[in-house]
Amino acid sequence: MIKVQIVRNEASQIVDCHITGHAEYDEHGYDIVCAAVSSLACTAVLGLEQVAKQRGTYTNSSGDLIIKLDGEITDQSQTILETMMLGLEEISKQYSDFVTLSDM
Incomplete structure (x- = not known):
């Protein structure tokens, strides 16, 4: 399960x-849920770094993104x-057995 904590x-x-x-x-390389979450998150990081010029730490390793x-x-x-959250919320609604969101 993918866990998203905000x-x-x-x-x-x-x-x-x-x-x-x-x-x-699905099996590695065919998992559309992982691909969707990863695409949203990685695009958000690119936007933060290159468009918003937001200072921060962006770590992507071993399947975890921080x-x-x-x-x-x-x-x-x-x-x-x-x-990004709108997209992740929609994915978690459609695939609730595979993605959970926690927004604190």
Whole structure:
């Protein structure tokens, strides 16, 4: 199962995102759920780095993705992350046996 944990600051801005696990919807290389989650998350990281120029730590290793924002949180970064969340929420509705979301 893929677990998505979102952490928000006191202003309700997304400041951390941890995506761990594997969907196991299908065999490796054919898992559309893993591919969808990975595509959304990796595109969000590219947007944070290259479009929003958001400072932070972005780690993608061993199937886990961690986003930790620091410094001033930009409106652009929040737009990118909230859009990512919309996609992840939709995937978790359609594939609830394979993806869970926790938004704190």
